[in-house]
Amino acid sequence: xxxxxxxxxxxxxxxxxxxxxxxxxxxxxxxxxxxxxxxxxxxxxxxxxxxxxxxxxxxxxxxxxxxxxxxxxxxxxxxxxxxxxxxxxxxxxxxxxxxxxxxxxxxxxxxxxxxxxxxxxxxxxxxxxxxxxxxxxxxxxxxxxxxxxxxxxxxxxxxxxxxxxxxxxxxxxxxxxxxxxxxxxxxxxxxxxxxxxxxxxxxxxxxxxxxxxxxxxxxxxxxxxxxxxxxxxxxxxxxxxxxxxxxxxxxxxxxxxxxxxxxxxxxxxxxxxxxxxxxxxxxxxxxxxxxxxxxxxxxxxxxxxxxxxxxxxxxxxxxxxxxxxxxxxxxxxxxxxxxxxxxxxxxxxxxxxxxxxxxxxxxxxxxxxxxxxxxxxxxxxxxxxxxxxxxxxxxxxxxxxxxxxxxxxxxxxxxxxxxxxxxxxxxxxxxxxxxxxxxxxxxxxxxxxxxxxxxxxxxxxxxxx
Numbered sequence: 398x399x400x401x402x403x404x405x406x407x408x409x410x411x412x413x414x415x416x417x418x419x420x421x422x423x424x425x426x427x428x429x430x431x432x433x434x435x436x437x438x439x440x441x442x443x444x445x446x447x448x449x450x451x452x453x454x455x456x457x458x459x460x461x462x463x464x465x466x467x468x469x470x471x472x473x474x475x476x477x478x479x480x481x482x483x484x485x486x487x488x489x490x491x492x493x494x495x496x497x498x499x500x501x502x503x504x505x506x507x508x509x510x511x512x513x514x515x516x517x518x519x520x521x522x523x524x525x526x527x528x529x530x531x532x533x534x535x536x537x538x539x540x541x542x543x544x545x546x547x548x549x550x551x552x553x554x555x556x557x558x559x560x561x562x563x564x565x566x567x568x569x570x571x572x573x574x575x576x577x578x579x580x581x582x583x584x585x586x587x588x589x590x591x592x593x594x595x596x597x598x599x600x601x602x603x604x605x606x607x608x609x610x611x612x613x614x615x616x617x618x619x620x621x622x623x624x625x626x627x628x629x630x631x632x633x634x635x636x637x638x639x640x641x642x643x644x645x646x647x648x649x650x651x652x653x654x655x656x657x658x659x660x661x662x663x664x665x666x667x668x669x670x671x672x673x674x675x676x677x678x679x680x681x682x683x684x685x686x687x688x689x690x691x692x693x694x695x696x697x698x699x700x701x702x703x704x705x706x707x708x709x710x711x712x713x714x715x716x717x718x719x720x721x722x723x724x725x726x727x728x729x730x731x732x733x734x735x736x737x738x739x740x741x742x743x744x745x746x747x748x749x750x751x752x753x754x755x756x757x758x759x760x761x762x763x764x765x766x767x768x769x770x771x772x773x774x775x776x777x778x779x780x781x782x783x784x785x786x787x788x789x790x791x792x793x794x795x796x797x798x799x800x801x802x803x804x805x806x807x808x809x810x811x812x813x814x815x816x817x818x819x820x821x822x823x824x825x826x827x828x829x830x831x832x833x834x835x836x837x838x839x840x841x842x843x844x845x846x847x848x849x850x851x852x853x854x855x856x857x858x859x860x861x862x
Contacts (some may be wrong), residue, residue, distance in 0.1 A: 405439045405548075411466055412555060418469070419558045420520035424527055430535050434554035444547040451547070453742040453774040454684060454713040457655050462541050464589035464619050466556065467499030467582075477770055480506075483580055488607055490835030492573035495561050500590025500620075502559055506578075514604070515564040516575055519593060522562035530562070534595055537625045537690075538662040549658045549684075553623045557593035560622070565602040567629075569682035574605040574637070574836045579622065580676070583655055594624040598632040605635040607836050610657060612642050617654040624661050628669040628843055630693060636661070637836045638685075640680035641843055651855075660686040667693030667722075674703035674831050675714075676840045678847040683712040691718075691725040691753075702731040703827040705847055706739035713742035716760075720783075721752040728794065729760040732827050735771035736819060736851050746778040747788060754783050760790035765797065767851065820848050 412435050435469050443460040444451040478516045483496060483506055493516050496506035502518040510516035522530055535557075538550055560648045561577045598604060610620060628634050640657050657680050663671055677683055683706075689698045718727045733741045743762040764773045777790035797819050805815035824844050831837040 401585040438551040467588040488576040491576040494576040500645035512640040519560040520853040558590040560593040566598040569602045571604040581620045583616040589619040592622040600629040601631040603633040610640040612655040630666040663689035668695040677704040695723040698727040707736035716745040733764040736767040756786040762792040
C-alpha cells in the first residue's frame with residue numbers, strides 16, 4: 398500500500414456515501430468532476446515536506462486524523478451560546494449575509510441579497526442555473542497541475558457541495574459588501590467541511606466581498622475551502638478574507654485543533670482591477686494559497702495580507718501571481734507578527750510569461766518576531782520569461798524598535814501600552830491598503846481584539862538589538 402493510499406483510504410467510504418446525497422448529483426458534468434478529483438486525491442494523497450511548495454509545513458496531523466464529513470442540515474438552539482456568537486458576527490453596512498455551519502447553509506442566520514445581484518448557496522445555484530455554473534465551476538483552480546494546493550484542492554472538489562455563488566451583473570455598482578460567514582465547529586469526533594465558492598464579477602462591475610472563517614469549540618476540525626473568482630473586462634473587486642477564533646470562545650478553540658486550508662484562485666480579464674486582502678489571526682495549522690492570473694492586458698492586482706500567530710500556531714502563506722498578458726501591474730505586501738513558539742511562512746512567487754511584456758511587479762514581506770522561539774521562513778521568488786519588465790522583491794525580519802519604544806515611553810506612555818501601539822502601527826500598514834468602509838472597519842476591529850493577546854515583550858532570556 399502506498400503512502401498516498403494509507404492516508405486517503407479512510408475517505409473512500411465517506412465519498413461513496415456523499416455521492417448518494419450530494420447536491421447536483423443528477424448533473425453528469427459535476428459527477429465527473431467529483432469522481433476525477435477523488436481519483437486524483439487517492440493518487441497523490443496529502444502533500445509532504447518533500448514537496449518544494451510545502452517544505453516548511455508538515456500536514457501529517459491532518460493526514461492522520463480520522464475526519465468525517467459534517468452532517469447536513471445543522472441545527473442548534475436559538476438561545477444557545479453558539480447561536481448568539483454567530484448572530485453577532487456581522488459586518489455593519491453589508492448588503493447581505495450568507496452563513497454556513499460546518500459547510501452547510503444556515504438560512505435562519507442569513508439575510509437576502511439585493512435585486513441587482515445574485516447571492517445564493519451553491520447547492521441552490523446548481524439547481525437554478527446549472528448551465529452558468531458549469532461554464533466556470535472548477536475551470537480555473539486545477540488540482541492536476543498546481544503543486545501549491547496538491548491533494549487539498551482535489552479533496553475539496555471531490556466533496557464540493559455547498560458554499561456561496563455570487564454574481565454581479567454587467568455594469569453593476571454595489572456599495573455595501575457581501576458578507577459570507579463560514580463557521581466550523583471543533584468537535585471531539587473530528588469533522589471536515591469543504592466550502593466551494595464561485596464569484597462572477599461581470600464586465601465593468603464594481604463590488605466587494607468579505608469571506609470570513611471562524612472556529613467554535615474545543616475539539617478538532619478541518620475546513621478546506623476553495624474560492625474561484627472570475628473578474629471580467631474592466632471589473633473592480635475588493636475581496637477580503639479573515640480567519641479567526643469565534644468571539645467569546647477563543648480559549649476553548651485554542652485548546653482544540655483547528656486546521657484551515659484555503660485556496661483563492663483569481664482569473665482577471667482585460668483592465669480588471671482586483672484587490673485581495675487576507676487577515677489571518679491564528680489557528681493550529683493554517684495554509685493560505687492565493688493565485689491570481691492576470692490573463693488580460695492592462696490588469697492590476699493587489700495581494701495584501703496580515704498574519705498573527707502565537708503559542709504553537711502555524712500559518713503558511715503561499716502567493717503565486719501569474720502575469721500572462723502585457724501591461725499588467727501586481728503588488729504583494731504581507732506582514733507577519735509572531736509570538737511564543739509560533740511559526741510563519743511566506744512563499745511569494747511571481748511568474749512572468751513570455752508574452753507579458755511591460756510587466757510591473759513588486760513583492761514585499763515584513764515580519765516581527767516577539768520571541769526567541771518564534772520562527773519565520775520567507776522565500777521570495779521571481780520567474781521571468783519576458784525581457785521588458787520591472788520586478789522586485791524583498792523580505793525583512795526584526796523585532797520592536799527600541800528607539801520607537803523609548804520615544805513613546807518618554808511621552809509618558811506605559812510600556813505595555815507603548816508596545817501594543819507599535820504592534821498596531823505595524824498591522825495598520827496592511828489595513829491602510831484596504832479601501833475605507835464597512836469591510837475594513839470589520840477587519841480592523843478583529844485585529845485590534847486579537848492583538849490584546851500579544852505582549853510585544855521578548856521572551857525570557859531573549860535580547861533585542
